[in-house]
Amino acid sequence: AQSVTQLGSHVSVSEGALVLLRCNYSSSVPPYLFWYVQYPNQGLQLLLKYTTGATLVKGINGFEAEFKKSETSFHLTKPSAHMSDAAEYFCAVSDGVDSSYKLIFGSGTRLLVRP
Amino acid sequence: NAGVTQTPKFQVLKTGQSMTLQCAQDMNHEYMSWYRQDPGMGLRLIHYSVGAGITDQGEVPNGYNVSRSTTEDFPLRLLSAAPSQTSVYFCASSTDNYGYTFGSGTRLTVV
Numbered sequence: 525a526q527s528v529t530q531l532g533s534h535v536s537v538s539e540g541a542l543v544l545l546r547c548n549y550s551s552s553v554p555p556y557l558f559w560y561v562q563y564p565n566q567g568l569q570l571l572l573k574y575t576t577g578a579t580l581v582k583g584i585n586g587f588e589a590e591f592k593k594s595e596t597s598f599h600l601t602k603p604s605a606h607m608s609d610a611a612e613y614f615c616a617v618s619d620g621v622d623s624s625y626k627l628i629f630g631s632g633t634r635l636l637v638r639p
Numbered sequence: 640n641a642g643v644t645q646t647p648k649f650q651v652l653k654t655g656q657s658m659t660l661q662c663a664q665d666m667n668h669e670y671m672s673w674y675r676q677d678p679g680m681g682l683r684l685i686h687y688s689v690g691a692g693i694t695d696q697g698e699v700p701n702g703y704n705v706s707r708s709t710t711e712d713f714p715l716r717l718l719s720a721a722p723s724q725t726s727v728y729f730c731a732s733s734t735d736n737y738g739y740t741f742g743s744g745t746r747l748t749v750v
Binding site for chain 2: 560566570614632
């Protein structure tokens with residue numbers, strides 16, 4: 525069965541510092557990978573996605589993620605944190621073409637940005 | 640476009656009551672799903688649909704029913720509410736398998 529592991533339920537960074545949120549997955553076939561962001565009392569918003577092609581994916585709000593098949597990872601980064609980045613971030617995986625509509629989510633990482 | 644609309648936003652039920660959470664999308668998306676979000680557990684898939692008339696179970700389907708009579712609507716029915724179903728419920732839709740659009744959620748409390 526697929527699974528997604530997000531290391532660290534809480535990550536705290538200073539404003540202007542690098543943001544690194546970790547995601548590892550298990551999948552028996554080439555996966556589709558996603559990062560979502562959730563602001564308080566809101567639904568989830570798609571940040572970025574990897575399906576095929578270039579392994580470095582750029583998303584909204586200056587975030588990017590790199591698909592590393594050998595490490596089964598899809599870590600999310602942003603060079604310089606902003607106060608508005610404080611939110612919960614979810615990594616998700618689907619099993620490629622045959623069941624790409626079934627997303628399996630990680631447990632989430634809450635990002636705190638210190639002034 | 641309204642996107643994905645969920646109603647109600649908040650609901651309190653007594654144990655044993657039934658209710659339907661409504662979900663509608665106006666994007667002509669073929670794929671729709673229901674998730675529940677619980678603290679520390681991320682989102683777990685309850686049921687999903689790949690088109691009108693086609694539904695299937697996800698990770699945690701027990702106690703819930705769905706139907707998809709139209710492309711736009713995908714209601715989630717709680718048959719006999721239990722305190723373990725206290726959660727935030729999200730409906731989502733997609734057209735190309737490349738990422739879902741989520742509704743704003745329904746916060747359900749079962750007492």
